[in-house]
Amino acid sequence: MKGAARCYGKLREYLGTVPLIDCHDHSGECGPKYADPIQMAATGYFASDLHSASSDRDMDIMCVTERPFEERWAAFERAWKRSRHTGYARVVKIAIKKFYGEDDLTRESYARIKDKMLNLQAPSVFEGILEDAKIAARLEDVWPDTRKVLDGTLKLTPRARLVIGIPGYHAICNYDGVQSMVAPLNRRVTSLDEYIAACREIFEGWKRFGAVAFKDQSAYSRSLDYGNPTRAEAEAVFNWIVEDPRRRASYPDQIKPLDDFLFHEFMRMARDMELPVQIHTGHMAGIRNDIAKTNAVHLTKVLELHRDVKFDLFHANWPYSGELLYLAKNFPNVAIDFCWANIIDPVYCQNMFKQALSSVPHGKIHGYGSDYCGQVEMSWAHAKIARDNIAIALSDMVEMEYLDLDEAKEVARAWMFDNANEFFKLGVKA
Ligand SMILES: [Zn+2]
Numbered sequence: 001m002k003g004a005a006r007c008y009g010k011l012r013e014y015l016g017t018v019p020l021i022d023c024h025d026h027s028g029e030c031g032p033k034y035a036d037p038i039q040m041a042a043t044g045y046f047a048s049d050l051h052s053a054s055s056d057r058d059m060d061i062m063c064v065t066e067r068p069f070e071e072r073w074a075a076f077e078r079a080w081k082r083s084r085h086t087g088y089a090r091v092v093k094i095a096i097k098k099f100y101g102e103d104d105l106t107r108e109s110y111a112r113i114k115d116k117m118l119n120l121q122a123p124s125v126f127e128g129i130l131e132d133a134k135i136a137a138r139l140e141d142v143w144p145d146t147r148k149v150l151d152g153t154l155k156l157t158p159r160a161r162l163v164i165g166i167p168g169y170h171a172i173c174n175y176d177g178v179q180s181m182v183a184p185l186n187r188r189v190t191s192l193d194e195y196i197a198a199c200r201e202i203f204e205g206w207k208r209f210g211a212v213a214f215k216d217q218s219a220y221s222r223s224l225d226y227g228n229p230t231r232a233e234a235e236a237v238f239n240w241i242v243e244d245p246r247r248r249a250s251y252p253d254q255i256k257p258l259d260d261f262l263f264h265e266f267m268r269m270a271r272d273m274e275l276p277v278q279i280h281t282g283h284m285a286g287i288r289n290d291i292a293k294t295n296a297v298h299l300t301k302v303l304e305l306h307r308d309v310k311f312d313l314f315h316a317n318w319p320y321s322g323e324l325l326y327l328a329k330n331f332p333n334v335a336i337d338f339c340w341a342n343i344i345d346p347v348y349c350q351n352m353f354k355q356a357l358s359s360v361p362h363g364k365i366h367g368y369g370s371d372y373c374g375q376v377e378m379s380w381a382h383a384k385i386a387r388d389n390i391a392i393a394l395s396d397m398v399e400m401e402y403l404d405l406d407e408a409k410e411v412a413r414a415w416m417f418d419n420a421n422e423f424f425k426l427g428v429k430a
Pocket residue numbers: 024025026371
């Protein structure tokens with residue numbers, strides 16, 4: 001992409017020299033190992049657009065690599081032709097151009113790409129791509145074996161900093177679920193107090209390992225509208241499920257008092273442990289989900305109550321930009337995180353970056369998070385799109401004489417590196 005402003009070229013060139021903090025990613029391992037280019041394209045986010053443009057049946061056909069090529073290619077090509085201009089599709093196109101020298105995924109280029117597929121499982125290849133994208137550090141939400149976190153033996157991917165994933169700890173609904181969360185401590189719990197103490201011990205162990213934030217993506221399965229139930233209400237649910245291991249509290253009404261109470265307890269732990277909290281808001285991976293429950297505006301009561309907790313609200317709250325701009329403008333403890341959003345909808349981000357500059361203190365914006373599972377070549381392409389989006393937005397603002405080019409460079413650097421480095425106390429030297 002290219003901006004229309006006269007200073008676009010100069011600003012974009014500067015952005016190419018600025019390192020990125022990758023505020024959110026899921027690379028627990030270097031990889032994956034692709035069977036072929038169809039699988040490469042249909043792994044990760046673009047799968048959702050292929051699915052949206054085709055059918056459950058066609059997705060099954062193109063994704064099962066054992067099926068005949070002709071059948072798979074026909075299903076893929078039908079969907080590719082209908083979807084190849086989305087932000088996700090651009091990631092695939094940019095990646096195949098950069099790493100395979102191809103302009104498009106066609107029947108002819110398929111064979112050439114298949115012959116030289118990247119070995120992303122090699123840590124040196126993986127880190128080389130991060131280096132080329134100037135990704136200096138990455139916050140990784142990777143669901144590891146908690147025992148390895150606690151005993152310090154967990155191996156991370158290059159440049160990773162761990163975050164503490166908490167949804168499983170507050171979404172408990174039966175006896176086995178409770179015990180499995182605390183099992184890494186080699187302990188069984190019998191009361192809500194014991195459970196909360198065990199969670200704190202586990203989270204402190206993660207922090208000792210080096211975790212830099214809490215992370216919650218519960219919006220996939222519940223509303224962000226957390227109530228503020230009493231301990232007694234939560235305890236009643238907890239006692240009901242643990243006194244009979246065959247019971248299961250039902251979604252959503254029966255588990256909500258416990259789920260909400262624990263979420264608030266964990267926010268108090270984040271405050272005490274001085275760790276920021278990253279929360280998934282807006283768009284969800286996959287297809288067929290309910291977007292209304294993920295709107296960041298539902299978090300208002302949480303943000304008002306936990307004023308000493310710093311919140312990093314994800315995905316630019318796509319498609320609800322106005323609500324997130326409001327929250328970041330109004331609450332000192334809220335930052336906007338554009339992770340993933342730059343490829344969900346590049347034009348939305350270009351517009352929102354401009355609006356953010358004119359409405360939200362620029363020190364509260366985190367501009368990039370790749371959000372892939374090991375597909376580091378896609379993270380490279382995503383980083384290019386994020387740099388394009390920021391350069392387009394800021395150069396347009398220079399053209400409007402809203403700020404000058406030097407100021408735009410300063411803002412870009414803050415959005416790409418300085419703000420997140422400081423917010424998460426990463427201490428990365430540029
Ligand atoms: Zn994610």
